[in-house]
Amino acid sequence: MAKQELYERSPIRAFDEVTNGGLKAGELGLVTSKKGLGKTSVLVQFGMDTLLNGKQLVHVSFDQHSANVISWYDGIFTEISKKKSLSNAQEVKEQIVKNRTILNFNQDNFNLEKVVNTLNALKAGGIAVAGVVIDNVDFAKAKESDIQAVASWAKATKAKVWISATSEGDDLKDQAPKAILPYFAAVVHLASKGSSTLLQVLKMGKNEEVSSTLKLDPKTLLITNK
Numbered sequence: 001m002a003k004q005e006l007y008e009r010s011p012i013r014a015f016d017e018v019t020n021g022g023l024k025a026g027e028l029g030l031v032t033s034k035k036g037l038g039k040t041s042v043l044v045q046f047g048m049d050t051l052l053n054g055k056q057l058v059h060v061s062f063d064q065h066s067a068n069v070i071s072w073y074d075g076i077f078t079e080i081s082k083k084k085s086l087s088n089a090q091e092v093k094e095q096i097v098k099n100r101t102i103l104n105f106n107q108d109n110f111n112l113e114k115v116v117n118t119l120n121a122l123k124a125g126g127i128a129v130a131g132v133v134i135d136n137v138d139f140a141k142a143k144e145s146d147i148q149a150v151a152s153w154a155k156a157t158k159a160k161v162w163i164s165a166t167s168e169g170d171d172l173k174d175q176a177p178k179a180i181l182p183y184f185a186a187v188v189h190l191a192s193k194g195s196s197t198l199l200q201v202l203k204m205g206k207n208e209e210v211s212s213t214l215k216l217d218p219k220t221l222l223i224t225n226k
Helices: 002-008 012-018 039-052 066-081 089-097 112-124 144-157
Strands: 028-033 056-061 100-104 129-135 160-166 186-193 196-204 207-210
Touching (some): 028 144, 039 056, 039 066, 039 089, 039 160, 039 186
Parallel strands (some): 056 129
16 A cells, blocks of 8 residues: 555656656657766656556666665655655565666677567566666667667567666757657656756657656655646
């Protein structure tokens, strides 16, 4: 019951409200920003949402050790659980992390097609992966076939997959190479404006530039519409 209440209070509910339900099962989403604005935090919030929903998550990192990834999840869980006074918060956390698998790779020698092979191996081993987040993909090192492989896997398994990447521009066309961009059903971009970090929905399905008041809380880095 506590896990369900945390799921209902997840910051992703604000994202779902703005985007008419958010990313659908079987779709591929992209989170971008310049370095240091909070991509990993947003990606972990999408991952945590899968865990709070009682489903299996795989977190793939190309630039962080497992200990750092775990710290991100611990921090996000703590901030979400503060919204609801729980006497068994530690017990809930222990329950959900059992459904989390963390993988670390170097994109120089382990491309996204190999990531898909690993996901298939996990499935074959009995892990019913429902959500995947892939942090810090370098599109300069990724071929269209890599993204196509991930998108095809997501569609075939009906899993939600979020990828993060660094982008220096703020327009939709700047977020990924032209040949790769169509594979993403959703594109979310973090942009700095004054003292705020705005969460801009540049694409959601067939809609571009969805009207959004979403931003990151400066203290917690949680998605908020306040």
